[in-house]
Amino acid sequence: MTHYSLFTLLRNALTGHRHWDRAWRDAEPQESYDVIIVGGGGHGLATAYYLAKEHGITNVAVLEKGWIGGGNAGRNTTIIRSNYGLPGNIPFYEWSMKLWEGMEQDLNYNTMVSQRGVLNLYHSDAQRDAYARRGNMMRLHGVDAELLGRDQVQAMAPFLDYENARFPIQGGLLQRRGGTARHDAVVWGYARGASDRGVDIIQNCAVTGMLRGPDGSVTGVETTRGPIRAKKVGLSVAGNSSRLAEMAGLRLPIESHVLQAFVSEGLKPLIPGVITFGAGHFYVSQSDKGGLVFGGDIDGYNSYAQRGNLPTVEDVCEGGMALMPMIGRARLLRSWGGIMDMSMDGSPIIDHAPVGGLYLNAGWCYGGFKATPAAGWCFAHLLATDQPHETAADFRLDRFATGHVIDEKGQGAQPNLH
Amino acid sequence: MRIPCPYCGDRDSQEFVYRGDASPVRPADPAEETEFFDYVYLRENPAGPIDELWYHAQGCRNWITLTRDTRDHAISAARLTSEGKSA
Numbered sequence: 001m002t003h004y005s006l007f008t009l010l011r012n013a014l015t016g017h018r019h020w021d022r023a024w025r026d027a028e029p030q031e032s033y034d035v036i037i038v039g040g041g042g043h044g045l046a047t048a049y050y051l052a053k054e055h056g057i058t059n060v061a062v063l064e065k066g067w068i069g070g071g072n073a074g075r076n077t078t079i080i081r082s083n084y085g086l087p088g089n090i091p092f093y094e095w096s097m098k099l100w101e102g103m104e105q106d107l108n109y110n111t112m113v114s115q116r117g118v119l120n121l122y123h124s125d126a127q128r129d130a131y132a133r134r135g136n137m138m139r140l141h142g143v144d145a146e147l148l149g150r151d152q153v154q155a156m157a158p159f160l161d162y163e164n165a166r167f168p169i170q171g172g173l174l175q176r177r178g179g180t181a182r183h184d185a186v187v188w189g190y191a192r193g194a195s196d197r198g199v200d201i202i203q204n205c206a207v208t209g210m211l212r213g214p215d216g217s218v219t220g221v222e223t224t225r226g227p228i229r230a231k232k233v234g235l236s237v238a239g240n241s242s243r244l245a246e247m248a249g250l251r252l253p254i255e256s257h258v259l260q261a262f263v264s265e266g267l268k269p270l271i272p273g274v275i276t277f278g279a280g281h282f283y284v285s286q287s288d289k290g291g292l293v294f295g296g297d298i299d300g301y302n303s304y305a306q307r308g309n310l311p312t313v314e315d316v317c318e319g320g321m322a323l324m325p326m327i328g329r330a331r332l333l334r335s336w337g338g339i340m341d342m343s344m345d346g347s348p349i350i351d352h353a354p355v356g357g358l359y360l361n362a363g364w365c366y367g368g369f370k371a372t373p374a375a376g377w378c379f380a381h382l383l384a385t386d387q388p389h390e391t392a393a394d395f396r397l398d399r400f401a402t403g404h405v406i407d408e409k410g411q412g413a414q415p416n417l418h
Numbered sequence: 419m420r421i422p423c424p425y426c427g428d429r430d431s432q433e434f435v436y437r438g439d440a441s442p443v444r445p446a447d448p449a450e451e452t453e454f455f456d457y458v459y460l461r462e463n464p465a466g467p468i469d470e471l472w473y474h475a476q477g478c479r480n481w482i483t484l485t486r487d488t489r490d491h492a493i494s495a496a497r498l499t500s501e502g503k504s505a
Contacts, residue, residue, distance in 0.1 A: 242463035253459040255438070256488070301436045304465040304488045309419050311432045344459045400459040401452070413458050416436065 001196040004108050023188055024195035029202050032229035033061045035383055036221060038207050038244060039236035040064025041073035042183070043361055043368065045190035045201070046376020047236060047383070049107075052197035054377070055384035060199045061230070063223060065206035069187030072238050075306075075338030076369040077261050077295050079274050079285065081118045081178035082143050085134045088394030088406040089347065090141040095391045096374030097143075097177060103373060109189030111181050112288065117273035118178030119148075119156065121323075123167040127278055131173040138175070146174045156272060160324050167279035167322060178274060180285050186372055210247045210358075217356025218248055234359040234383050236375075239304070239339030241362035248355045252362065253344040253400045255415040257298045258337045259366045260308035262316065264330040266290030275323070282319030284327075292330060294320060298340060298366065300416045308337040340366050346418030347406035350378050350388065351397040359383055360397060365418050422496045425478040437471035439463075440483050440499075465489055471499060 002008055002021045012020055035051060037044045040062045051057045064070075080100050082093035099106075100113050122128045128147075135145035149171045154162060162169045195201055202225070209222035211229065220229035235244050245252050267290050276283040284294040296316035299308045313335065320327045343349065343363030348371070353360050361379040364371060378392035388395075399405055400413075411417040419431040439461055445453040462468075465488055472482045481499035486492070 240465075242461070243465055251460040251462060253461070255461050255463050256465070301486075302439070302463065302468055302470065302488050303491070305490055309431070309491075311430075401455045414438075415461075416438065 001192065004110075023192045024201055027061075027195075027200035027202050029061065029205060029223070029225050029228050030200065032220070033200070034059040034230065035232045035234065036060075036228060036230040037062045037234045037236055038221065039071075039238070040068040040191075040201060040203065041071050041236065041238065042069070042186050042190065042372035043238070043364075043375045043379070044236040045187060045194055046372055047234060047361070047379045048194040048199040048201075049190045049197070050377050050380035051384060052194055052199055055380060057384055058198035060194075061228065062194070062199060062201050063205045063207060063221070063228070064201070064203045067203050068191055068201060069184050072338040072340070072368060073183055073187050073372075075261065075336050076183055077283065077285065077293050078180045078183045078287075078369060079118065079178070079283070080113070080181050080370045081175055081274070082370075083118060083120065083134065083138060083145065083173065083175045083178065084408060085137045086406055086408055087141075089408060090138065090143060092374055092378070092391040092395070093371065094141060094143050095377070096371050099373035099377060100181060101177070103181075103186075103189070107189040107193050109185065109192060111185040111189050113179070113181045114288075115177050115179040116285075117174060117176045118276070119153070119172045119174045119273060120276045121153065121160075121169050121172045121278040123170060123279045125170075128170055135173050144175055144177050146176070148172045148174055157275060159270070159326055160275075161322065164322060180274065180287075183369065190376070207244060207247070213357075215356065218358040232357055232359060232383055234361060234379060236361040236379065238341045238362065238364050238368055241341050241360070245353070245360070248353065248358055250353060250355065252349075254363050255302050255342045256304055257300070257340050257342045257416055258303040258305060258308050259295065259298045259340050260312055260316070260335055260337045261293065261295040262313075262335045263287070263294075263333050264292040264327075265333050267292065267330060277319050277323040280319035280322060282316060282323055284320065284324075291333060292327065298342070298416065304339055306337050306339060308335070340364070342415035342418055344400055344413045344415055345405035345407040346409050346411065348375070348395050349397050350375065350382060350392045350395040352382070352386075353397070419491050421472060421482070421484065422493060423474050423477060423480070423482060424496055424498050425480050426474065429474070429477055433474060433476040434482075435473040435475045437473060440469040440471045467494065
């Protein structure tokens with residue numbers, strides 16, 4: 001594999017960029033592997049990368065039904081942050097943040113990690129108190145958090161509607177280390193690193209069933225490109241976890257819902273970081289190309305259709321207009337929908353399945369992108385050692401049965417509200 | 419998406435509140451914890467037809483059981499929930 005550097009860039013520039021090596025091998029399936037990871041998104045490829053790099057397990061295949069990064073890895077709003085509140089979540093997301101911070105050097109790939117700050121606005125005294133509490137919980141876990149007053153927010157983002165009659169902006173909770181990253185570069189960076197260490201990345205290979213041993217444990221998968229055997233099978237298929245688990249006879253505490261996101265036409269630099277509206281569900285950042293990237297709530301009903309409906313488009317845009325009325329002058333360029341694994345408490349699952357040989361990385365709701373590096377790290381740890389990683393030890397499948405749910409929003413078992 | 423309310427006819431989905439999968443049935447007392455776990459948390463989550471509950475909050479205020487395909491939102495049946503489960 002070519003090491004990317006200023007020198008290789010200059011050399012290839014002089015030869016008209018006609019001699020770059022392929023970034024990763026498009027492999028053919030072998031008969032068997034030590035580990036199969038189903039799902040060639042950011043999580044699956046990160047898992048393969050860390051299995052090879054941290055645990056020396058290189059006889060690994062990543063199976064992808066379409067093309068890598070074509071699912072939710074290509075359908076998110078690219079925000080990274082670790083501003084969580086519960087002890088089960090904070091260490092994990094902070095570990096993810098630390099991996100983001102070292103990712104480009106580690107992968108030798110420009111994933112465009114930009115720590116431009118994530119600002120959550122508050123609009124009432126009660127909300128300020130809640131954010132102060134969250135900020136304190138973050139700082140107690142060693143995560144950066146600053147509670148800003150209205151003047152400080154106004155200095156950062158003068159274009160917001162501070163005098164909104166119903167939702168005047170009183171201030172915000174800022175995580176300066178949060179920001180954005182380039183979603184498809186993350187996928188390709190992990191694919192390149194994994195492929196270079198011997199992992200087979202197999203595209204256009206949909207899993208259609210599970211191979212079972214005499215004791216019922218999973219011994220491989222049936223695919224559209226033939227059966228492939230493996231000692232361990234890991235599912236990393238956000239949105240379709242229930243369908244894959246059903247092939248092994250399992251029901252999960254998960255519903256699939258569609259989440260839409262939007263991008264405007266390209267504008268001059270306008271929005272300094274990520275800004276979230278505290279009185280509705282709206283969040284916005286600006287891509288390096290200039291488009292405003294924004295989103296809001298899920299559509300609210302079970303869906304496997306990778307497109308959403310108009311009422312949510314209207315709702316998200318109303319949130320944007322309430323927060324920053326100038327957005328009404330920008331034209332919408334594109335919108336898209338991804339299928340989310342909405343878990344029953346809003347938190348993920350990284351655990352053994354109750355069937356031997358099968359492992360789950362599921363239930364990411366709409367927070368999967370920021371978790372990509374740590375989810376890969378912790379899922380690889382689980383697959384390699386059969387023990388949960390210390391930062392993901394609470395993401396158990398049986399927590400719903402034992403009452404140890406991680407309900408960050410306090411909504412109860414209502415997946416369409418998380 | 420328009421929802422065929424048996425009482426009001428085709429109405430915009432924004433008039434409705436979504437309550438989710440209609441298939442879980444509350445276990446009768448006395449029930450084991452495992453039965454309640456199953457009822458509260460586990461879902462079939464089908465990619466295909468699903469029976470689900472919608473409440474016509476801004477209309478006739480009836481509960482409606484809808485059979486909708488989760489892959490393309492095609493609605494194949496709608497009935498008042500008070501008329502029972504069988505289609």
